[in-house]
Amino acid sequence: MTPRTIRIWSWLHRWTSLVCTLFALMLCITGLPLIFKDELGPDLKLETTTTAPGTASIDDIIARAQAARPGQVVPYLFYDRDHPIVKVPTSPLMTTDPSDFHYQVFDTRTGRQIEITQPNEGFLYIMLRLHLDLFAGIGGTLFLGVMGLLLCIAIVSGVVLYGPFTRRLDFGAVRRGKPQRTWLDLHNLLGIGTLAWFAVVSFTGVINTLAAPIEMAWQANQLVEMAAQAKPADDPTKRARIGDVLREVRTAVPGMNVMTVAFPGTPFATPSHVAIFLTGNTPITSRILKPALADATTGQIVSVRDMPWYATALFMSQPLHFGDYGGLSLKIIWALLDVVTIVVLISGLYLWWAKRRRRRSTVTAIAGLQAVAR
Structure with missing residues (x-):
């Protein structure tokens, strides 16, 4: 040189x-x-039970979360990868920024509410x-x-x-x-x-750092294509029970775990569809999301696809970044x-x-x- x-x-x-x-x-x-x-997060204090995860009615859990926050809506459901719990956020609007969500946590086996500090406050959040x-x-x-x-x-x-x-x-x-x-x-x-x-x-x-542009690209392309496969709803005001939707998607995509549910009107769904994001059971597939779209009125699965390569690259990079x-x-x-x-x-x-x-x-x-x- x-x-x-x-x-x-x-x-x-x-x-x-x-x-x-x-x-x-x-x-x-x-x-x-x-x-x-x-390890530094809240202690969930889960009870020991023989009841299988997902046994409690998710629709009842959603109703309880909304009753505790009158006038607010539930835009998403977040299932935990390692524990039998579901985080139910409430917000004034379906498009409210996630940093303003109020979270309630429930045991998916018993439906019991678990008291925790809000994940969008405190030292780890900062x-x-x-x-x-x-x-x-x-x-x-x-x-x-x-x-x-x-x-x-x-x-x-x-x-x-x-x-x-x-x-x-x-x-x-x-x-x-x-x-x-x-x-x-x-x-x-x-x-x-x-x-x-x-x-x-x-x-x-x-x-x-490219997560937001990648999400917008997915919404503008694949999400639109998946929604185009659905037939127009006979009664747009009718809504299927979320428990029925989850049973449909687990039947359509066996061997995978539901991680996130996005309700109609949120950025990750459409006004007439519920978006369900699933992961696999292996260390590699548990980091890759597979989106499914369900008709919000009938609960029938409209489309299931693999995420595009650029989104998969994002999901694979996250565990490498934090070593988790x-x-x-x-x-x-x-x-x-x-x-x-x-x-x-x-x-x-x-x-x-x-x-x-x-x-x-x-x-x-x-x-x-x-x-x-x-």
């Missing part, structure tokens, strides 16, 4: 790192508790919003996506520079003496040690790598600051000598 090429890569690494490092540091710090969101969008909505999400792209460039340029800058040192060598030299060696060693993990987390993080697909042991590894990455980012800022301070000292000394000479 020629000296000119090294200078170009050094410039690219320096400035992409400087622009995105503070935001990357914020994402690493806020992401650390999110790795353990299940960490999640900072991590997702800086409390700035879609604009904040896309901004963090740009920072993620710069971080990916910084990682690639750092890999390119690692060889030329360490070719005279043994791998893993950390020179003692000057603090700046020691921190440079630690920065290089820890950076190359966490390279694969940091690259995966950064790239999947960028993909996750391999149990607690993998989460601990993810957390340790996160802490090491925080050290890499802070050391990079320190090295830039120390180099800048040294240059200023040199300029000041030269100016002083010139003044004496005059």
